[in-house]
Amino acid sequence: MAKGGSSSRRVLGAALLVAALTTTAACSDSGSGAGPGAGGAPAPAAGQQAAAKARPLTASAALNEHLRKVREQRAARVLAARKWGLKQTPLEAPAPPAKKPAITTRKGFETDGTGLPPVFTTVPTKEKIVFLTIDDGAEKDPELIRMMTELDIPYSAFLSDYVVNDDYGYFAKMQRSQARGVALHNHTLNHRYMPALSYERQKREICGMQDVIEKRYGTRPPLFRPPYGNYNEDTLRAAKACGVRAVPLWASEAFPDRMEWREWDRDLHPGDIVLTHFRGKDDWKGSMPDMIRRVMNVITAKGYAVAKLEDYV
Template identity: 65%
Template sequence: MRPAPGQQVLKAPPARALAAYATKLRVAHAARVAAAKRWGLRTVPLTAPAAPAHKPEITARKGFEVDEQEELNLPPVFTTIPTKEKVVFLTIDDGAEKDPAFLRMMSDLKIPYTAFLSDYLIKDDYAYFKKMQGRGIVLNNHTLHHPYLPALSYSRQKHEICGMQDVIEKQYGKRPTLFRPPFGNYNQDTLRAAKDCGIRYAPIWDEEVFVDHWEYREWDRDLHPGDIVLSHFRGREDWKGTMPDMVRRFLDKVTAQGYAVARLEDYL
């Protein structure tokens, strides 16, 4: 049927929208392929699924609870997110190394990660982590001075944790809800202090990745859906390589095993 005089012929909007979406996906994939090649990865990292609409229930890992964990509603300590998706979570601690190449690499590859910062290591360059935050990375609490917390009184632990909350709020505008105890060591006072400072979760890790090797918590020495992986802001002074070298080792392994890297905060 021919349109009446003056009537506009319309194309099907859904078809145009689908074509535009397909083009966007092709462009994004091509950019990811180019970035993987540029940074020396063996294969292109997998894309994580969308964040879950219903967040999984997070509880303390069995054997990682403290006395009165549930009665006091203390932040749970956990090493894995309960999910069937083949995703892992990269978390990076401390803040000693401030490598611009690392920021470029993670932005180019669009790999999410979570930072846990200690003030004594970041205070010489708060701006580096401001750039990180501007790229969508959440900055979390790893205490002011990275002490062995169980050796401290409740009040001193609270000073370490609440003091770092204050630093992050002052420098980056928001108080974190995630806290990682230094060395992964804690007691009931640690979690009480963390709760009193506004912390809701205390994730630690299931694996740790370095420039030249991995370390594992589990007997099977393997990755599992939802595992939290630890690394550190380190460079050649501490490692036999750079942070991009560490990321390369991390991504080559998880991709080869069919895992994507997801954003930890999307599951909490």
């Protein structure tokens, strides 16, 4: 697929280089003079046959093995797309950049403070990629984890303790569900309207959730999203004090039956962050797999792939 072209070329080049180095090392060893009586392996006893040396993987064999794995992965994704009712197979994201782009606060979202975590809705990139994020943690649908794993779609979860604390294990399973991991980030302890709180109360909300995520999932997250997308300078000061590096908001929001847009043109743009929520049929018109089906049909139809936010921020 076109979106995976640059990624495949890079991996192919790495495979060819490894195979070439392996072959060179093997040839060097065979001509070093090491052998029976010369510091090498002892000669086999009479009547025994020397064990054959493992043959080095040639560049051609490495290339063929890589192509086989790529074909298998793509075939599995095609089957998963059919299984989950997607109109098209999701496009493959390109390889992430060697250096992450510089993130700055979106114009109009600034506060008077300086040196604070940037607030943004779109990541600077020319690639046709978007980022999928899911907020709060109220709905714990095992089908969501299964669907995202089988489709191999990266996403990031922003968690609030008041709705995840009845089943921390669900999000531990989510975190481990993909080969490169699903990142879990901060959405405060209790999902309060932050500008109404004092600096100290905001800090307790943010730092407290940092502590919960570190205790339950092993790391203090670098990203924080304020509830409802509302914040003031105290929010950003508190976030920085708690170890937060960036504050991603969103450019569009996904529901099972529609998309809502921040931008005037009601469209996707390279680097847009897409928001949705952990919700089910009690809260909206469909399940979480219904929502993923809707948003992925829109993303793919517009020629975009979903990339991993943490590769860029």
